[in-house]
Amino acid sequence: MELSREKLIDMLGKMYKIRFFEEKVDYLFSLGLVHGTMHLSIGQEAVAVGAVSALKSDDYILSTHRGHGHCIAKGADINLMMAEFLGKETGYCRGRGGSMHIADIKSGNLGATGVVGGGIPISTGVGLSIKMRKTGQVVLCFFGDGAANLGAFHESLNLAAIWKLPVIFLCENNMYGMSMSVKKAVAIKDIAKRADSYGFPGEVVDGNDILAVYEFVLKAVKRARKGEGPSLIECKTYRWKGHSKSDQNLYRSKEEIGSWKKKCPIRRFKEKLISKDILTEEKVKVIEEDAKNIIEKAVDFANNSPEPSVEEIFEGVYS
């Protein structure tokens, strides 16, 4: 394990922040305080944190509609995220983006897109720009199993391959594209296998094992930095909640959801860190409490923030 103790503890803290952020916004939604819908990634925290932990702070990510975790993993300010969630002027996007479009260009978070697969072509351009500017950065592009069946996936992976772009294509296979089971949507067992047809490595990873995700992404990052080109990593995981707030889970069983809850990525990592004597139950409690406090403060920050001004509705359409 090449990760420092501090980094491991930070990773666990981020997982808790994601979990608590999403539980909190789910709760706020149930109170009718959230204007739009949301896509929760509860159960998938190991993918976001494991993958982003393998990046340097100036590397780029592109996120998805289910992107709160990616954003927090990249080090987003939770206050600004929560404010965006509640549509406030102080939010990352001045209340113009909402849950689905949180971006922080300065920190290398090039944003979440509401169109499935929409970030994949963009990531090739980011990779191209890195290569042309010779900055040694990489870009990690998150997308889901559903996005892997788009034409955008094919065009982009091919382009990244022929130009050896420093892109890590990270497929978060949470088993469903809305209600469509990946087993019905894809005729092969592993989406990662498609990398073969483009001529770069494809790996299947247990997406609920944060250290495995970290390890495989780090390998891909090293490869990208050396100029050897892209990789495709498929992290098999599961979303505990529905696709969005309209989802009644009619397409899957309680037993199936329950079986994945037993594989909770946070509990798994926590137990590992305790067994390695990196943390104790007591210290974990402190980390949890800290995470909860950060979320509570973010809610206060958001609630006390001003609404965007209608007079400024046109601001930002053009440069």
Add this chain to the structure above:
Amino acid sequence: MRKITYAEAIREALRQEMRRDENIFLIGEDLGIYGGAFGVTRGLINEFGEERVRDTPISELAIVGASLGAAITGMRPVAEIMFMDFITLAMEQIVNQAAKMKYMFGGKAKVPMVIRTPAGSGTGAAAQHSQSLEAWFTHVPGLKVVMPSTPYDAKGLLISSIRDDNPVIFIEHKLLYKTTGEVPEEEYEIPLGVADIKRKGEDLTIIATSIMVQRAISASKELEKEGISVEIVDPRTLKPYDKKTIIESIKRTGKVIIVHEACKTGGFGAEIAAIISESESFDYLDAPIRRLGGLDIPIPYNRNLEKNAVPQIEDIIKAAKELIGK
């Protein structure tokens, strides 16, 4: 002044801008050795190399996506979509991503990219290689839409488009590529959103875009022989759009014909007509607004059918005479 073709003017703008700023690069299908389907980028690869004159596979969506990703991280891409018809394959990245990014992210993203694409009929290429789809893009906030009608405008507008920090759809016309006109050798900008009065006149205003500007000029020369004095206004950019020049012209002439090649229904001419109706120029009209546009049909292959599908010089002459009552 030196005369060059519309295609040469575009090439010169690209060359001069690429010399000025090394972050500018070209990306698209067959741009390099081939020089683009219409030869516009021919020779640029010799000066700038494969990195900056970047040939892609046939992947329009990825061409635009790659341009967008590069634009938001410090580059200034100029993409080429070989025929405007093929821009349909890239619509997701243009409409949902490039156009929205700045606003959706609270004004923080900067998207300096240009998509050059040739539109229009007249080449016998039929329904899937002849469309004029500019109106679609004017309907999407966040995009700018530019349609040059002369070599001079093509160069100046392209330079401005490249220097603009927003996504610009730069629509060229295939039949204009070989037309010639005076073009200064040095670099110059034509601001986006400023119309040009291509010809001064008193009896009638013709508002025309792209190749229809040239047809309107030809028509106006014929009409002049019959004592009809035509003013021709070329918006040059459809978004942003210079309402003032159009309104002022109509206030002087009291009559207006709007001509474009795109299908009449839902064409940008409808927008211009609406702008006129909503403005003070309405009170100055002494005849109904007249629109000439393409027929509501796919562009047919047969030479004569193709010609009849879009406005020609004689159609403009006929409409002008009807409007004047001669």
